Every structure is written in structure tokens, then in C-alpha cells.
Amino acid sequence: MSDEKQLLDDLSRQKYKWGFVTDIESDTVPPGLNEDVIRFISARKKEPEWMLEFRLKAFRHWQTLSEPDWQKVQFPPVDYQAISYYSAPKPKKKLDSMDEVDPELVATYEKLGIPLSEQKRLAGVAVDAVFDSVSVATTHQEKLAEMGVIFMPISEAVHEHPDLVRRYLGSVVPHTDNFFAALNAAVFTDGSFVYIPKGLKCPLELSTYFRINAENTGQFERTLIVADEGAYVSYLEGCTAPQRDENQLHAAVVELYAHADAGIKYSTVQNWYPGDEDGKGGIYNFVTKRGLCAGDRSRISWTQVETGSAITWKYPSCVLKGDGSVGEFYSVALTANRQQADTGTKMIHLGKNTRSTIISKGISAGHADQTYRGLVRMGRNAHGARNFTQCDSMLLGDKCGAHTFPYIEAKNASTQVEHEATTTRIGADQIFYCNQRGIATEDAVSMIVGGFCREVFKELPMEFAVEAQKLLSVSLEGSVG
Amino acid sequence: MLKIENLHAAIDGKPILKGIDLEIRPGEVHAIMGPNGSGKSTLSQVLAGNEEYEVTAGRVIYKGRDLLEMPVEERALEGVFLAFQYPVEIPGFANAEFLRAAVNAHRKHRGEPELDAFDFSRFAREKIEQLELDPKLLTRALNAGFSGGEKKRNECLQMTLLEPSLAILDETDSGLDIDALQIVAKGVNSLRDGQRGFLVITHYQRLLDHIVPDVVHVLADGRIVRTGGKELARELEEKGYGWLDEAVAAGADKEGRA
Numbered sequence: 001m002s003d004e005k006q007l008l009d010d011l012s013r014q015k016y017k018w019g020f021v022t023d024i025e026s027d028t029v030p031p032g033l034n035e036d037v038i039r040f041i042s043a044r045k046k047e048p049e050w051m052l053e054f055r056l057k058a059f060r061h062w063q064t065l066s067e068p069d070w071q072k073v074q075f076p077p078v079d080y081q082a083i084s085y086y087s088a089p090k091p092k093k094k095l096d097s098m099d100e101v102d103p104e105l106v107a108t109y110e111k112l113g114i115p116l117s118e119q120k121r122l123a124g125v126a127v128d129a130v131f132d133s134v135s136v137a138t139t140h141q142e143k144l145a146e147m148g149v150i151f152m153p154i155s156e157a158v159h160e161h162p163d164l165v166r167r168y169l170g171s172v173v174p175h176t177d178n179f180f181a182a183l184n185a186a187v188f189t190d191g192s193f194v195y196i197p198k199g200l201k202c203p204l205e206l207s208t209y210f211r212i213n214a215e216n217t218g219q220f221e222r223t224l225i226v227a228d229e230g231a232y233v234s235y236l237e238g239c240t241a242p243q244r245d246e247n248q249l250h251a252a253v254v255e256l257y258a259h260a261d262a263g264i265k266y267s268t269v270q271n272w273y274p275g276d277e278d279g280k281g282g283i284y285n286f287v288t289k290r291g292l293c294a295g296d297r298s299r300i301s302w303t304q305v306e307t308g309s310a311i312t313w314k315y316p317s318c319v320l321k322g323d324g325s326v327g328e329f330y331s332v333a334l335t336a337n338r339q340q341a342d343t344g345t346k347m348i349h350l351g352k353n354t355r356s357t358i359i360s361k362g363i364s365a366g367h368a369d370q371t372y373r374g375l376v377r378m379g380r381n382a383h384g385a386r387n388f389t390q391c392d393s394m395l396l397g398d399k400c401g402a403h404t405f406p407y408i409e410a411k412n413a414s415t416q417v418e419h420e421a422t423t424t425r426i427g428a429d430q431i432f433y434c435n436q437r438g439i440a441t442e443d444a445v446s447m448i449v450g451g452f453c454r455e456v457f458k459e460l461p462m463e464f465a466v467e468a469q470k471l472l473s474v475s476l477e478g479s480v481g
Numbered sequence: 482m483l484k485i486e487n488l489h490a491a492i493d494g495k496p497i498l499k500g501i502d503l504e505i506r507p508g509e510v511h512a513i514m515g516p517n518g519s520g521k522s523t524l525s526q527v528l529a530g531n532e533e534y535e536v537t538a539g540r541v542i543y544k545g546r547d548l549l550e551m552p553v554e555e556r557a558l559e560g561v562f563l564a565f566q567y568p569v570e571i572p573g574f575a576n577a578e579f580l581r582a583a584v585n586a587h588r589k590h591r592g593e594p595e596l597d598a599f600d601f602s603r604f605a606r607e608k609i610e611q612l613e614l615d616p617k618l619l620t621r622a623l624n625a626g627f628s629g630g631e632k633k634r635n636e637c638l639q640m641t642l643l644e645p646s647l648a649i650l651d652e653t654d655s656g657l658d659i660d661a662l663q664i665v666a667k668g669v670n671s672l673r674d675g676q677r678g679f680l681v682i683t684h685y686q687r688l689l690d691h692i693v694p695d696v697v698h699v700l701a702d703g704r705i706v707r708t709g710g711k712e713l714a715r716e717l718e719e720k721g722y723g724w725l726d727e728a729v730a731a732g733a734d735k736e737g738r739a
Contacts, residue, residue, distance in 0.1 A: 427569070428532075428533070429569050430569050430571055432529075432530075432531055432532075432553065433565065433568065433569045433571075434579075434582075434583075435530075435552075435553035435554045435557065436529050436530075436553060436554075436556075436557050436562075436563050436565075437557060437579075437582075437583035437586070437639065437643070438554055438557040438558045438583055438586035438587050438590065438643075439554070439579075439582050439583055439586050440554055440586070441554075443582060443586075447571075447574055447578065447579070447582065448571055448574060450573070450574070451571055451572060451573025451574035451575075451622065451623075452572075452573055453573075454573040455573075
């Protein structure tokens with residue numbers, strides 16, 4: 001409690017702690033998107049021909065698409081020609097160790113609390129920090145490499161492990177999947193690549209911190225995680241972004257590929273700049289995340305805590321192809337002020353006896369609007385497949401909204417689909433009870449919300465669970481009373 | 482320490498309290514008895530500051546201050562404790578965390594350092610032993626899935642932890658077996674130090690065998706119709722509340738004339 005109190009005190013004194021801009025000379029292309037820009041990106045990254053072809057194919061397809069409009073969010077049209085598609089800090093030379101990293105960059109990471117240093121190694125976390133679009137430092141690579149783990153910027157993996165990248169890139173989220181996936185495939189500049197070899201349980205939790213920095217630069221990460229037969233990995237993603245007045249587009253793609261008996265756990269804490277109280281500024285977070293349980297008995301688990309962004313629009317999904325494979329989705333989404341979120345998941349059951357669990361907790365405060373949208377599809381051959389969905393919404397105040405759109409398609413009569421949903425408000429009686437014990441309303445709310453989200457928080461790695469709880473408290477400041 | 486003068490209160494425009502006068506001096510235990518709907522719980526809620534109730538007239542002086550002007554938390558931090566008749570449930574919120582938050586809010590208010598999880602756990606265990614409660618109470622979610630008796634025990638634990646100056650017990654005995662009743666009594670009696678005041682609201686006389694009151698009031702139709710010593714409680718037990726109709730009628734009559 002004292003930590004929480006201290007945190008609230010600290011944060012009430014600052015608007016958005018991470019709203020600073022690092023002054024580093026960026027190598028940025030002029031705004032606009034055409035084949036030349038794509039060739040420029042590819043050339044800058046010294047990519048092989050097949051990679052350029054991958055991009056151009058995606059770009060040509062993207063040109064035939066139009067921005068989707070079925071989602072329950074509202075925003076002014078994005079001018080894709082006004083975005084600059086490449087921005088990288090200029091490295092003076094190839095870096096051999098952290099000591100050689102631009103001190104200003106390191107200072108930025110320190111400010112963000114990114115534990116790139118040795119202490120973090122002791123804590124058992126290897127960090128691949130993405131600054132703007134280019135990864136500048138990768139720790140633990142050697143140690144992991146000894147075990148056969150590949151954890152590196154995807155731009156490097158293209159050179160060092162072309163066969164792996166070529167085999168899996170776009171295999172889970174093809175460029176034809178949707179408008180933003182096509183855009184990402186055409187222009188992505190960096191991201192992470194992870195490969196866990198057969199039978200290895202990765203001993204470290206892998207984490208990447210994304211950060212949008214240069215102004216007007218769209219961020220198009222591409223993350224690809226492959227767990228070979230019997231392998232396991234837990235991957236953590238956390239995000240912060242500097243304060244901006246202009247909206248920034250973020251259209252990342254994350255692909256997870258699990259072979260037989262493999263497991264991938266992907267956790268996200270997202271607290272990008274949500275815009276101010278009137279909804280000005282903030283990040284547009286339009287992300288495509290999907291995992292393929294390709295092999296039998298494979299398992300993919302998504303856990304997300306979404307508190308930031310002006311608009312969040314994402315559906316981390318699982319395609320359960322292998323027999324007996326398992327998909328999980330645990331989500332806490334919090335929207336306050338004018339934030340909008342349309343988020344949920346898709347569980348596509350193809351294999352026999354596949355199982356999926358969806359636990360979604362939505363909290364809406366202020367003038368925020370939130371939608372849970374989930375699809376559970378039982379394919380024709382998904383004999384004995386089961387799904388359980390629990391979808392709870394909590395409302396704070398009377399100007400916010402919560403909506404639930406569950407889609408269920410069952411093409412096999414032997415499948416079971418359960419859906420439970422609740423909507424609650426934080427009751428005046430609960431607040432009164434806490435107040436009567438001397439607990440201030442804001443503390444009470446943050447504790448009640450924490451309780452509401454417990455089922456999801458317990459799925460997060462320990463350090464993230466603490467961070468998530470703190471984020472919720474901060475995000476709810478001023479939402480009550 | 483507490484002086485209630487001509488207190489009138491209503492809920493949804495319907496008058497419930499129709500002129501309560503009551504004074505509790507330091508160290509005194511006052512019992513309020515009366516039939517259902519007489520306004521006993523309303524009185525406790527109004528004193529604690531529940532905004533659902535509207536105070537339409539009168540005033541309440543607590544430790545020299547106008548209690549009705551104080552926000553709910555401040556009343557609590559200044560030592561007013563209400564043991565709820567129906568404690569709320571908060572699923573997922575660990576009881577231990579809730580109790581620690583409450584204790585630390587009080588400590589902070591008194592300018593004392595807050596207790597960390599370990600110190601608090603020691604402190605709480607001491608009290609739990611003293612009250613002979615089940616230590617598992619701490620690890621469960623706040624009142625969620627508690628039986629009626631467990632909720633009341635938890636209220637009693639909170640009272641013991643917070644050491645209030647004025648404890649109001651709203652039918653804490655209802656639905657309790659004799660063992661639980663003794664726990665409640667133990668909690669109250671352990672806090673009786675000649676300084677603290679108690680307002681014990683009860684439907685039955687049996688609690689008062691264990692918590693011996695200094696003064697007993699009988700509430701009917703929003704008014705105190707009789708005040709006496711502890712023997713009044715026994716008298717009520719024997720005679721029931723039937724005789725009150727007369728007193729209520731007399732009160733209404735008085736109101737009619739006024």
C-alpha cells in the first residue's frame with residue numbers, strides 16, 4: 001500500500017512522466033510512401049533481394065486495399081503520405097558493447113527505467129531495446145546463443161538466419177491478412193526475432209521495450225517468435241512513448257509459431273501516450289498479433305494489459321491447428337478520458353480436442369468507450385474442442401461505455417463453447433465501506449480495480465504484474481469522485 | 482464525546498429519524514434497542530456519513546466538532562468506526578491488503594509510520610489470536626464468500642485493529658451463534674478503557690449479557706421513547722416491543738399537536 005501511495009503521490013505531480021524527446025540526429029526519409037521509399041528502406045538495411053520482394057509484394061497489395069471501418073472507434077482519416085517511414089539513430093560505427101552505445105540513448109533508457117544494465121542480467125531478463133525502429137543493443141545474445149536460442153533484431157536475423165526468417169516471416173500473418181498487416185509488411189524497419197530450438201525451455205524471460213521517438217515517424221515493428229518442437233519461451237513486451245500533440249500511428253505485427261509440444265507465452269504492458277484529457281494527441285495502436293499452434297499439443301498464451309494509446313485496436317489471436325493445442329487470452333484493457341479501445345481475441349479451432357480460454361477485463365472511465373470483440377470459431381474437424389470465455393466490464397462514472405460483441409461460429413456439433421459476461425459499476429456501497437475505514441476513494445478504487453483484474457494479473461510475469469498494477473492506479477487518477 | 486441533538490434524517494424523502502437526542506460520554510457503552518424499521522440502522526449510517534441519507538435537521542457534535550460537516554474518511558480517521566450490519570464484499574481484494582490500507586491510513590493520520598506487510602502481519606496475527614479467529618481470514622478476499630458469521634468476525638477484527646474512539650456496532654449480533662457472540666463481546670470489552678465510547682445497536686438482549694451497557698435506549702418510529710439502565714434491556718426481553726405502540730402513538734400525537 002505504501003508503495004502504491006507513494007506512486008500516486010509521485011505521479012500526481014507529473015503529467016506524463018515519459019513525455020520527453022531525446023535529441024539524437026535521426027536519419028529520416030521525407031514523408032510519403034511509394035516503391036522508392038520501400039527500396040530505400042530495404043537498401044538501408046542491406047536486405048537480400050527476397051526481402052525486398054516480400055516488401056514490394058505487400059506494398060502492391062496494400063495499394064489495392066482501403067482502411068477498414070467496421071471497428072467501433074472514431075478518428076480522423078490517417079494521411080499515409082504524411083508519415084515518414086524510416087527513422088534510425090545514426091550509429092557512428094558498429095557497436096561491440098553497451099559502453100559504445102550513445103550515452104544519450106542510454107540515458108533515455110534509464111529514464112524509462114529500461115533495465116539494460118548488468119543488474120537486469122542478474123534478474124534474469126535479456127533486453128533487446130528498440131529505439132525508433134532500429135535495435136541498438138542486444139544483451140545476453142551470446143549466452144543465449146550458446147544454448148541455440150536466437151534473440152536478435154529481425155533486421156539482423158534477415159542476414160544471419162535468412163532461412164529461418166524466410167520460412168516463417170508472414171507464415172502466421174500474411175501480408176494479405178489486412179490493411180495494416182500489408183502496410184507493415186511493406187515498410188517494417190525492425191523488431192525482434194526469436195527462435196527457440198527443439199526441446200529447450202528458454203531460461204530467461206525475453207523482453208523488448210518499444211519506444212516511438214522521432215516526430216511524425218510511424219512505428220512498424222515486426223516480431224517473429226518461433227518455438228521448435230518441445231521448446232518454451234516467455235516473451236515480455238512493454239511500451240512507453242513520449243508526449244506528442246500529433247497522433248502517431250503504430251501498426252505492428254507479431255507472429256508466434258509453435259511446433260508440436262511447444263509453448264509460447266507473450267505478455268504485453270502497453271502504456272503509450274493516450275492523449276490529453278480532451279483526447280488531443282495520443283497513439284493509434286493498430287496491431288495485428290497472431291499465434292499459430294501448428295503442432296500437436298502446442299500452447300500459445302497472450303496476456304495483455306492495455307492502459308495507453310488514444311485508440312487501441314487489436315485482437316491477439318490463436319489458430320489452433322495442432323490436435324490438442326491450447327490457446328489462451330488474458331486481457332485487461334483500461335480506457336479513461338477520451339480513450340477508445342476495440343479489442344479482444346480470435347480463437348480459431350481447427351484441430352481435434354483443442355482448447356481455448358478467454359478472460360477479458362475491461363475498465364472504462366471518464367468519457368472513454370470500450371469494446372470487447374471476440375471470435376470463437378469451431379472448425380468442421382475440431383472434434384471435442386472447447387472454449388471458455390469470460391468477459392467482464394467495469395464502469396466508473398456515467399459517461400463511459402462498455403460494449404461486448406462475442407462472435408461464435410460452431411461447425412462441429414461435438415464442440416463446447418461457453419460464454420460468461422458481466423458488467424459492474426464500482427458500487428457506492430463499496431466506496432462508502434472503504435471510506436469508513438479511512439481509505440480515500442482513489443485508493444479504494446485502485447484496490448477494487450486491482451481485485452477485478454487479479455485473474456489476469458496473475459498470468460503476468462511477477463515484475464510485470466507489479467508494473468501493471470501501478471499503471472492502472474496511475475491511469476485511473478482523477479477518474480472518480 | 483458524542484452529542485446528538487434533535488437529529489432528523491430521511492431517505493428518498495421519507496423521514497426515518499424524527500428527532501434523536503443522545504449523549505455518549507467517554508467510557509460509556511450505550512445500547513440502542515427497538516423493533517425493525519425503528520431507525521436503528523439509519524442512525525448508524527448517518528453517524529458514519531452515508532450520503533444516501535439526508536440529514537434534515539439537528540446536529541451532531543463529536544469531540545467538539547460538527548460531525549455532520551466531516552467527510553466520511555475524516556470521521557473514520559478521527560476515530561468513528563461502524564461495524565456494518567451488512568459488510569460489502571469486494572471479490573479479488575485481499576482482506577489483508579484492505580486491513581493494512583485501513584490501518585495505515587489511520588497511522589498516517591496520526592503521524593505514525595506506516596506498517597509494511599511484515600509488521601502488519603505480525604500486528605494482525607496478534608489481534609487474531611486475541612480474538613481467537615481463524616488466521617485464514619487474512620488471506621481470503623474481502624468478505625467475498627464469507628458466511629454471515631465470518632463477516633461479523635471480520636468487522637470485529639477491523640474494530641480491534643483500528644482501535645476507534647467511538648465504535649458503532651450495527652446489529653453485529655444478528656445471525657451469530659453464541660461463540661461468535663462471545664468473540665464480538667471480547668472485541669468490545671478489550672477496547673473498553675474508560676475513554677472509548679460505544680453505541681451498540683441490537684435487536685436482542687442476549688448480546689447485552691456479554692457487553693454490559695451503561696445506558697439502554699429504546700428507539701421506535703425514529704424517536705427514543707425510553708432510556709434506562711441495563712435492566713431496561715431485560716424488561717424488553719420479557720415484555721417484547723408490543724407496549725411500544727402506545728409510546729409511538731403518544732409521540733405521533735405530540736407531533737400532531739406541535
